[in-house]
Amino acid sequence: MTPVVRAARMISLLLRLQVRGQLTAGELARWLEVDERTVQRDVRALVAAGVPVRSVRGPAGGYRLDGGYRTRLNGVGPDEAAALMFLGLQGPAAQLGLDLDGAQTKVLASLTGEAREQARRSADRFHLDPVRWYGRAEPTPCLAALAEAVWRDRRVRLGYVRSGVLGHRVVDPLGLALAAGDWYLVALREGERRTYRVSRVKTVEQLDEPVRRPKGFVLADAWARARDEMENLHECVEVTVRVSVATLPRLRRLVAVHGQDRVDLTTTGDEVVVTVPFEGESWACSALLGLGAAVEVLAPPTLRARMAAESGGAAARYLTSPR
Structure with missing residues (x-):
């Protein structure tokens, strides 16, 4: 393996830790498509170079960066820069109270000249519209309250309308998903994963209890499973x-x-x-x-x-x- 390839892999490892916080050797190995021994060697090399990667022992252990260490090195190439404009959508971001326009401006400012130009060309030539034709997004007056609970990892008591009947349930909100212009809440109720249409949520009461988030939970994977279950629910x-x-x-x-x-x-x-x-x-x-x-x-x-x-x-x- 060439020094350049190894250096690129170590940069990817460092950036992954910077973004995700703490990861196990197995998780890093799967991400980098190498074995765990290679990950361990790369970590030792980073530590020898002065990067404060800490090894955390125990069942919940892994690797993390100490002391809020950050690197300005992003390694974003032209093709990756062109994809940056697809990372979010202005409308949905605004519904969640997020300043996507400001974030994209700062990301663009951090890129090199060629990468910045590729990102701008992408924005000029491609547009993503998540709302279906001949329809308006469903009203979601409780979306902001749910988003806050998701950010804070707090349990909520939902007032939820199903088949015209208002019921109440305590759930652990795990994430929000946008599909064809409509918002859905992915949550745990009594330990079982559930999906709730946000437009049917009438009230949200945030509780002073932490969410019991499953270890290794990935929202994109959970949503894919929920969607598959909904689409294949009926006998055809x-x-x-x-x-x-x-x-x-x-x-x-x-x-x-x-x-x-x-x-x-x-x-x-x-x-x-x-x-x-x-x-x-x-x-x-x-x-x-x-x-x-x-x-x-x-x-x-x-x-x-x-x-x-x-x-x-x-x-x-x-x-x-x-x-």
């Missing part, structure tokens, strides 16, 4: 339809997540036959009725009969004059 029914090609984008938004790739939005022509999964026959009927004459259900026969009955009933209403 396979539905074969004849649909106009112009309606395919609307159809794709209606089917179950794991079947959306079956809808080819580059299809040409007038109509196409496609088989896609729906989260139950009732939802399939309601959703497909909304597409009107642009879709015809071919199978299963029970759903086709149900569509015919619902369509006929609706037509009968409109064949008579309104009272």
Whole structure:
């Protein structure tokens, strides 16, 4: 291994400790893609060079930097600098009370000339909008209170509306996630992970009790698991339809997540036959009725009969004059 490669790895190790505070040899080894013995050698080399890396013994041990040690060395290359503009979003940051614009300005000022130019070019050429089309973000009057509890690692008593009923529950807030313009709280309730839609939170009472944060908890991983569970909660029914090609984008938004790739939005022509999964026959009927004459259900026969009955009933209403 060349001295340059080792130096780059040691810089990465140092910056990782600076950002995360304390990490075990195993965590550092996985991050650097080396074995733990290599991590130990690199740490000894850093200590010999005067960097105050402290080894903490015990079950909760690892490595950390002593005395608030900070390094100005960032090692940000042009490609990494271009990615900096994607680290946050102005709107969501403002909802949390964060000054993203000021933070980005300071980050840009710390970069070298070439890296700074790449970051600016990225901001000029790419824009991230987390809100879905033809919709406004749901009102979240309790978001700031939840964000404060997350920052302070404090338990909260939520007033939460589910199915029109207000209930109260004590939870350990672990983090907030933004998905398609809507905020969700990831929390522990009685030791079990739960996900709460922030727009349904009516009240937040912060308690003088610390959050029992699971060891090794990573919000991004927890959110990925929660999302997967929500998207695969229902048993699906396979539905074969004849649909106009112009309606395919609307159809794709209606089917179950794991079947959306079956809808080819580059299809040409007038109509196409496609088989896609729906989260139950009732939802399939309601959703497909909304597409009107642009879709015809071919199978299963029970759903086709149900569509015919619902369509006929609706037509009968409109064949008579309104009272």
